[in-house]
Amino acid sequence: DAGVTQSPTHLIKTRGQQVTLRCSPKSGHDTVSWYQQALGQGPQFIFQYYEEEERQRGNFPDRFSGHQFPNYSSELNVNALLLGDSALYLCASSFTGFGETQYFGPGTRLLVL
Amino acid sequence: QKEVEQNSGPLSVPEGAIASLNCTYSDRVSQSFFWYRQYSGKSPELIMSIYSNGDKEDGRFTAQLNKASQYVSLLIRDSQPSDSATYLCAVRTGNNDMRFGAGTRLTVKP
Numbered sequence: 238d239a240g241v242t243q244s245p246t247h248l249i250k251t252r253g254q255q256v257t258l259r260c261s262p263k264s265g266h267d268t269v270s271w272y273q274q275a276l277g278q279g280p281q282f283i284f285q286y287y288e289e290e291e292r293q294r295g296n297f298p299d300r301f302s303g304h305q306f307p308n309y310s311s312e313l314n315v316n317a318l319l320l321g322d323s324a325l326y327l328c329a330s331s332f333t334g335f336g337e338t339q340y341f342g343p344g345t346r347l348l349v350l
Numbered sequence: 351q352k353e354v355e356q357n358s359g360p361l362s363v364p365e366g367a368i369a370s371l372n373c374t375y376s377d378r379v380s381q382s383f384f385w386y387r388q389y390s391g392k393s394p395e396l397i398m399s400i401y402s403n404g405d406k407e408d409g410r411f412t413a414q415l416n417k418a419s420q421y422v423s424l425l426i427r428d429s430q431p432s433d434s435a436t437y438l439c440a441v442r443t444g445n446n447d448m449r450f451g452a453g454t455r456l457t458v459k460p
Contacts, residue, residue, distance in 0.1 A: 270448065279354075279438055279450035280394065293447045327393055329448075338384065339440075339448060341393040 239264055241330050241342035249348045250318050258313040258345045262330030268292075269311040270339060271303060272327040280327055286311050287333060315347075323349045353377060354441050356451035364459050369426040371454050373439030376420065382442035383415055385424045387435045388453065394438055398424070429458040 242261045250256050262269050268287045272280035282295035286305035305311045309330075315322055325346050329339035355374050363369045371385075382401055386394035400406045400413040400422065412425040422441075426433055436453040443449055 272450075277452070279452045282447050282449065285447065293445065295447065325393075337382070337442065338396060338399050340396060341386075344393045 241328060241340055243326075243328050243342040243345050245345060246343065247346045247348075249350065251350050252318055252320060254318050254349075255314065255316045256318060256347060258315075258326050258328075258347075259310065260313070260328030260330075260342055261310045262328075263340050266330035266332050266340075267309050268331045268333050268337065269305060269309065270329045270331070271311070271313045272329065273297070273322075274325040274327055274344075276324075283313070318349045320349050323347060353443070353449045354439055354451040356437075356439050356454045358452060358454060360455040360457055362457045362459060363429050365429060365431060367429050367458075369429045369433065369456055369458070371424040371426075371437050371439075371456070373422045373424075373441075373451055374420055375422070375439075375441045375449070377441065377443040377449075378417075378420065379444035380417075380420075380441045383413070383422045384440040384442075384448075385411075385413060385422075386438040386440060386450075387433075388438055389435045397437075426456075429456075431458050431460050434458050 270285040271283040274280045285293040289305045325344045328342045331337045331339045385397045388394045398413045410427045414423045439451040
């Protein structure tokens with residue numbers, strides 16, 4: 238049973254550039270959530286996708302956008318990168334329902350220079 | 351006040367001891383609570399979930415929930431050096447989004 242997968246594992250960008258991160262959920266899961274984790278901090282909720290729509294959104298600017306495809310995979314796009322966007326980006330998948338336990342992928346480490 | 355608060359630690363216990371990790375949350379209507387373990391450089395992995403007041407045991411791990419006090423804890427019995435990691439408390443809020451604490455770093459000394 239394949240778990241949550243993410244690509245790429247590492248990425249280096251410069252300020253002002255744009256980046257796209259990808260996530261495939263665990264088999265049987267229909268919901269994808271994205272988190273940003275800065276060093277020494279807990280994950281911060283960016284947004285959640287369900288049925289190809291953004292269902293919930295955290296306190297992140299519009300530079301952060303996403304998409305969910307019919308096969309439940311998802312992308313996170315960040316425009317106009319800032320140095321402060323350097324972090325570990327985590328994707329978590331779950332099955333909609335009571336509890337909605339989330340399982341994390343390995344993450345994408347983004348460095349903005 | 352932060353939505354989910356944990357003691358940042360570090361918490362150090364000897365091998366074989368009980369490690370106690372604590373978490374408080376601010377949203378009174380929260381219904382789902384989770385503990386994740388995160389090794390350095392890795393992503394969080396789920397240890398336990400708890401939804402009802404009281405204790406829930408899974409092997410060496412026991413989660414405790416007290417909704418009246420807005421408090422959730424994790425006990426690790428017979429701690430092993432392999433338990434050394436950062437432990438994240440997560441709460442599903444009334445808005446149905448997940449909020450994480452900053453984590454407590456645990457070191458188990460042989």
